[in-house]
Amino acid sequence: MLDAIDRRLIAATQQGLPLVREPYRELAGRLGLDEAEIIARLKRLLDDGAIRRIGAIPNHYALGFTANGMSVWDVADELVAEIGARVGALDFVTHCYERPRHLPLWPYNLFAMVHGRSSDEVHSKVGEIAALIGPAACSHDVLFSTRILKKTGLRIAA
Amino acid sequence: MAFLDPTARAIVNGLQGGFPLTPRPFRDAGRDLGLSEDELIEGIGALVDSGTLSRFGPLWNAEQIGGAVCLAAMAVPAERFEAVAEQVNAHPEIAHNYERAHQLNMWFVVSADDPRRINQVIADIEQETGLKVHAMPKAREFFVGFRVEV
Known part of the structure; x- marks a missing residue:
């Protein structure tokens, strides 16, 4: 769990x-703490997963990755854990989640976001996912x- | 797309994670990239100023820091699309909203400190628009090893 100092650290670094x-x-200096404590807290937050990673956070659009395709797959429930892990491990997949279906409108339960420089590149990468999943996916889109329409950053109050 | 010089390329490709938690992290990270401490600091600053990097620092996991996040989708009739986008975007809890080419044509992320607030926002949007909001909370997150290569 995060304490008040962690929250101030989030506000100071977001x-x-x-x-x-x-x-x-x-x-x-800004937070009135020791350097060693800042480092120890960041290490703990990284180990706990509250920080995913520390480093350069690219702007995909500025780097030319202007096509963004949300690939969605209808995978048997008993296979989704294993297949999701393999799809997430592909180096061009930026997010990979299992989510509930909304039948009949929405039969898909596995979401894998693919970024590319063009829609052709995204389609070709989705083809690689299709080859990896094989017949375990009944359908995909x-x-x-x-x-x-809107994009704002994370907003955390101190 | 912005032209990236070798220094910028080294930073973008080599430093998307693993920034050292040491007293002189730019010096230590620069060693692996073949850059001096000051070259690295200046290079990162230039990439942030040009918008090539959104920022440089920790990527916080919104849910783990006490917030709740939920993806949601709506099928919005074309003639009402702009008006509904305004109604949805007016909620401060809507962090992202995208138009997508599908019958479910509006996809947005609701985020709030309190998970109960998410359901309230979704109920409010349904009431305001008269349209069904399909909540798609994540059931499981799979690890991704994604790195942008430039």
Whole structure:
């Protein structure tokens, strides 16, 4: 569980780390803590999964990855754990989740987001997923985003 | 797409995770990339300023830090699409909203500190729009090893 100091640390870093030689000391100064404590807390939060990773967070669009396809698959429930793990391990899949079906409109229970430089590249990568899953998927589809209607960052109050 | 010089490329490809938790992390990370401490700091700053990187630092897991997140989809009639987008986006709990080419043509993410709030927002949107919101909470998350290569 997060304590009040963790939440202040989140608020202080959600726009990024200070780009100075000693960023953790700088954060420590802002928060009134020791550098060693900042480092220990970040390590714990990383180990616990509250931080996914620390580093460069690319803007996919600016890097030319302008096509984003949500591939969705109807996979037998008893196979979804094993197949999801294999699909997530592909290096072009950015998110991979099992989600509930909404029958009859929505038969799909496995979601794998694929980013590419063009819709052709996304289709070809979805083809690789299809080959990997094989007959275990009854059907699949790819939903391209045609417009971003809203996009805001994570907002955490201190 | 922005042209990336070798320094920028090394940063984007080599530093999407594993930034050191040491007193001089830019010096230590720079060693592996063949960059000096100051070159790395300046290079990252330039990539953030140009928008090539959204930011540099921790990528927080929204759910694990006490919030709740739920994907939801709606089938919105074409003639009402813009008006419904405005109604949905007016809720501060809507973090992302995308138009997608499908009968379910509006896909958005609801996020809130309190999981009960998610259900309330979904109920409010259904009431305001008269349209069914299909909640698609994740049942399981699979590990992804994704790295952008440029």
